[in-house]
Amino acid sequence: MTKFIRESQEILKKYRNTEPRLLVFFRGLCLSILLVILLIYCIILIFFIATDHPFITKVLVPKPYILAPVVKISSQYEFSMTCEINYLDLRTPTDEDRANCNKYIVQTECNEQDPNNTFNGRCVGLFNPPIQDKFNFSLPDKRYGISFLITITDVAYDATNDNGMQVKAYDQLFNPSQLSNSVRKTISRLDPYFSDRLENLNFHIMGYHQINKMYISRKIKKFQIPTFFTVLGIPPTYFPQPFIESNYESVQVPGVTSGFAKTTYGSLFVGTLDWTEETQSELR
Helix, strand or coil: CCCCCCHHHHHHHHHHHHCCHHHHHHHHHHHHHHHHHHHHHHHHHHHHHHHCCCEEEEEEEECCEEECCEEEEEECCCEEEEEEEEECCCCCCCHHHHHHHHCCEEEEEECCCCCCCCCCCCEEEEECCCHHHCCEEECCCCEEEEEEEEEECCCCCCHHHCCCEEEEEEECCECHHHCCHHHHHHHHHHCCCHHHHHHHHCEEEECCCEEEEEEEEEEEEEEEECCHHHHCCCCCEEEEEEEEEEEEEEECCHHHHCCCCCCEEEEEEEECCCCEEEEEEEEC
């Protein structure tokens, strides 16, 4: 007759027979306590990893080319916009320069004004170069900016009831209107206020018969995706997203604006003098 032997049980039985029961009990108790301590340590470690606030390292990388931003202009009145390319050597833009610039303008579209939100304009115009064109500011070509001329086309325009035009700028590769849902969700999980901060940072107001200048700097934020393995020395995983920061100037120069037609709302220069790209990396 065949006899089946459970090897693990036999080993444990022999061990108990060769060791005092009290010693076996205390060894098992110590092992259980060590396992509980290890479990608590892992839970605490995971908690600190999940709630730890990273610090940022910054590296500046020289760049001869900077992607031109997407520019969004909105108003409660109908308007049109044209543009031309500006050069560091102050050369006069050619007809070809104007054509190459104006082909990226999406002319104004107007909707019904929301009575509960009269500040945000109902009419929106865009300078929106496609990503695949890689339209940029170029240091070798001395192409450093774009000048926009804004013209009022609304016969009902009333300067005394004008809240100004809203100007927003976005990186070509981080345009909120073109981000996929997966990218939105990932950014919201890593930094819930990142998009809102950029909206406020690059939001400006342009007034009637004013000369406006916006200088941009391009940056890349590398979000670190926190994992347990990072603590063990395994290189972290990053989620990089480009963005821009802008400095804005708005002035009235009578010697210039006196030559504006009544229908000319104002001018807007958008460009850069910062030929570097700042990489911001999260470290924990």
